[in-house]
Amino acid sequence: MSQINVTRSSMPYYEEYCEEIKDLWESRWLTNMGVKHNRLKGELCEYLKVPNTELFCNGHIALYCAIKALRLTGEIITTPFTFASTTNAIVQAGCTPVFCDVADDYTIDTTKIEELITERTSAILAVHVYGNICDVEAIEKIAKKHSLRVIYDAAHAFGVEYRGRGICTYGDISMLSFHATKVFHTIEGGALCYNDASLTPEIVKQRGFGLNGEEIDCFGTNGKMNEFCAAMGLCNLRHIDDEIKSRGEAYELYEKLLSGVNGLTLLPLRDGIKQNFAYYPVLFDKAVFGKSRDEVAALLAENGVVARKYFYPLVSSNKEFSEDLSYLTPRAEEFSKNVLCLPMYAHLGAADIERICKIILE
Numbered sequence: 565m566s567q568i569n570v571t572r573s574s575m576p577y578y579e580e581y582c583e584e585i586k587d588l589w590e591s592r593w594l595t596n597m598g599v600k601h602n603r604l605k606g607e608l609c610e611y612l613k614v615p616n617t618e619l620f621c622n623g624h625i626a627l628y629c630a631i632k633a634l635r636l637t638g639e640i641i642t643t644p645f646t647f648a649s650t651t652n653a654i655v656q657a658g659c660t661p662v663f664c665d666v667a668d669d670y671t672i673d674t675t676k677i678e679e680l681i682t683e684r685t686s687a688i689l690a691v692h693v694y695g696n697i698c699d700v701e702a703i704e705k706i707a708k709k710h711s712l713r714v715i716y717d718a719a720h721a722f723g724v725e726y727r728g729r730g731i732c733t734y735g736d737i738s739m740l741s742f743h744a745t746k747v748f749h750t751i752e753g754g755a756l757c758y759n760d761a762s763l764t765p766e767i768v769k770q771r772g773f774g775l776n777g778e779e780i781d782c783f784g785t786n787g788k789m790n791e792f793c794a795a796m797g798l799c800n801l802r803h804i805d806d807e808i809k810s811r812g813e814a815y816e817l818y819e820k821l822l823s824g825v826n827g828l829t830l831l832p833l834r835d836g837i838k839q840n841f842a843y844y845p846v847l848f849d850k851a852v853f854g855k856s857r858d859e860v861a862a863l864l865a866e867n868g869v870v871a872r873k874y875f876y877p878l879v880s881s882n883k884e885f886s887e888d889l890s891y892l893t894p895r896a897e898e899f900s901k902n903v904l905c906l907p908m909y910a911h912l913g914a915a916d917i918e919r920i921c922k923i924i925l926e
């Protein structure tokens with residue numbers, strides 16, 4: 565039986581990509597805000613319903629540049645239920661992450677943010693998880709009350725809308741990842757989306773070595789997106805609606821086969837979301853279901869199905885911290901030990917999904 569991976573990168577038609585990159589042999593303009601880059605930027609603004617966007621070589625560097633562009637210092641309240649990138653970007657930008665526990669839906673628990681605010685707090689860096697979104701309204705209220713900046717790690721939330729509004733219009737800046745494993749990709753890539761156009765010069769300088777004409781304004785990094793990656797993005801964007809629709813069909817079949825099973829919790833979604841079906845996480849309660857997350861993952865692996873313990877381990881267990889900080893956020897710790905992301909990608913076959921669910925439920 566063939567192996568089923570947890571994800572599979574979407575690909576445009578081979579000829580389509582070749583056609584898209586053809587003129588690069590004429591122009592020899594391979595990176596630094598070329599034609600493909602500029603076109604992709606414009607098309608993404610429209611698709612994502614955001615007023616401003618800047619493209620990057622990956623999501624991580626974009627997030628780092630967002631923190632630097634807002635000139636954040638001191639403490640940033642964030643969540644440990646995320647990919648290593650979120651915390652690493654905070655530390656690399658010279659700030660201290662302060663971990664807040666998560667709510668039932670894996671996003672930051674907004675009832676626990678205020679007790680963590682000190683005079684050193686400069687921002688909240690929250691994460692939209694699995695395509696579900698944070699309580700953006702509660703976060704906005706807290707941020708306003710305490711004069712804090714808000715950044716969203718929206719790596720999981722490409723194309724998600726909330727009450728008809730692009731999710732990346734919430735907060736000061738949202739980061740998207742266009743990594744090969746994400747719903748939309750440019751092989752490697754990322755973006756920052758934001759409402760306030762006056763942030764653009766600072767973001768661009770942070771991305772481009774701190775250069776400003778003939779002056780060097782700051783210790784910027786190099787985060788530019790090259791033309792071949794932008795071309796891949798232009799191709800993938802033409803097919804994105806079909807891709808998301810196909811993911812939705814897979815999602816629906818999982819829901820049908822797994823909902824109502826005692827001991828399994830499926831992804832709780834906030835009301836008013838237009839989903840992107842990025843992931844299919846299942847939370848296992850061994851005491852009720854009979855099998856633990858790790859036992860199910862092993863059973864699937866034996867049968868050629870690769871599921872992902874995601875997010876595991878918690879980023880607060882990073883060995884560079886003076887101690888394992890996971891104990892500070894018991895709920896995130898519990899989710900991290902018991903959640904499993906099942907295979908999810910466009911054109912994942914119904915027979916494969918049925919096989920996966922049968923293995924789990926047997």
Ligand SMILES: *Cc1c(COP(=O)(O)O)cnc(C)c1O
Pocket residue numbers: 622623624625646647649650691717719720740741742743753754
């Ligand atoms: C993928 C991801 C990132 C990092 O994005 P890259 O493009 O791989 O650098 C950051 N945060 C989360 C939540 C992610 O899933």
